[in-house]
Ligand code: SF4
Ligand code: SF4
């Protein structure tokens with residue numbers, strides 16, 4: 057019997073999701089034993105036209121990571137949707153937009169300016185990319201960049217959501233085991249639309265730090281104070297996104313003395329991760345005086361960038377006001 | 380657009396059950412006229428106003444959002460409106476980064492007896508939002524490609 061087919065694709069992403077899959081160590085051999093890897097640009101040579109030649113639903117499992125930044129990303133999202141029986145939004149970029157989605161705080165034009173013309177760029181002739189270029193060998197094209205970065209489910213229906221930046225290896229291994237068991241008829245897949253490979257609560261819930269409902273008068277950055285190893289970071293004045301973020305990582309960052317920055321996306325029942333953070337942060341500020349509140353809030357250098365570090369493109373507003 | 384062709388903003392107004400909703404009610408009982416642009420939504424307390432409510436309203440057609448509650452110290456649930464105050468301050472900072480004009484979201488305190496004051500504040504808010512024009516929040520300009528050419532010098 058032919059093995060079920062596996063694909064993995066990267067759109068607007070950093071490549072970390074691919075590394076996370078390889079990080080499952082010997083488990084990758086199970087993938088190879090149970091699946092026929094038919095399309096995975098980072099790991100093997102395959103052409104888009106090979107995928108186009110497949111029949112609909114022929115790919116059993118496709119892990120799609122990355123946001124939709126340009127028309128090539130969107131074309132591949134639509135193609136892989138059509139050819140895959142199960143399409144998983146894999147990792148924060150595909151789920152919530154993640155770091156590439158932060159570009160939605162500004163305009164596409166400003167993104168290009170920053171990349172090609174700011175002081176950190178050596179580009180004396182201000183050369184810019186052109187979408188179409190008539191070369192001697194024929195017309196060349198590069199993907200057209202969108203004004204707004206979109207998440208995968210903003211362009212195609214998604215079967216499962218697997219959060220994380222990147223998803224934790226132990227979670228990936230669990231999901232792969234589950235899919236293999238389901239293919240053998242030994243387990244059932246969760247209902248479509250489910251979040252897989254993650255917990256059903258918040259990072260705070262998994263965090264072992266002590267909370268004592270302490271209120272704070274000042275926000276501080278990690279390097280500004282010697283951190284207490286046991287006490288809740290937020291109660292030490294360090295912005296920690298644990299309350300707004302889905303569990304599943306075993307509260308890795310607070311365990312390593314770093315605040316949660318929200319990579320597992322909005323917690324269950326939270327629509328807008330940033331909004332939930334605004335609520336959470338407002339609750340720990342110890343002041344009733346408008347002027348003092350403003351002074352304390354001055355300690356939050358970049359509220360939008362902090363609260364929506366991962367969730368901007370999937371937030372209620374999706375982006376900053378379009379010009 | 381109204382009869383005289385002026386832009387009529389759509390405004391979502393959150394009220395609390397104990398003060399600001401009663402103020403609005405009192406304004407009505409006293410036949411005090413105020414702009415009909417505000418769709419009032421009654422909650423038990425201003426502390427129930429999740430920033431998500433405000434963002435949802437703005438992203439789905441509201442031109443402005445009015446948040447109201449009891450005066451500081453008067454909240455039926457003791458301290459919840461101080462939380463509102465802090466949330467509002469933080470929400471405003473975030474919205475500023477999102478490019479939203481300051482005048483589109485406003486916090487107003489009104490006691491149950493302040494029907495006239497609330498009516499005046501509503502009128503003022505409506506006229507400020509009207510001056511800004513429609514919001515028409517665009518979630519994603521899907522078909523707009525970025526022009527990579529340098530800005531012409
Ligand atoms: S706020 Fe951060 S440090 Fe505090 S309990 Fe939650 S995850 Fe742990
Ligand atoms: S603690 Fe937060 S930022 Fe760190 S891995 Fe977990 S969800 Fe991601």
Ligand code: FES
Pocket residue numbers: 395396397398399423424425426447448449453454455456459460
């Ligand atoms: S009951 Fe009015 S603000 Fe709390």
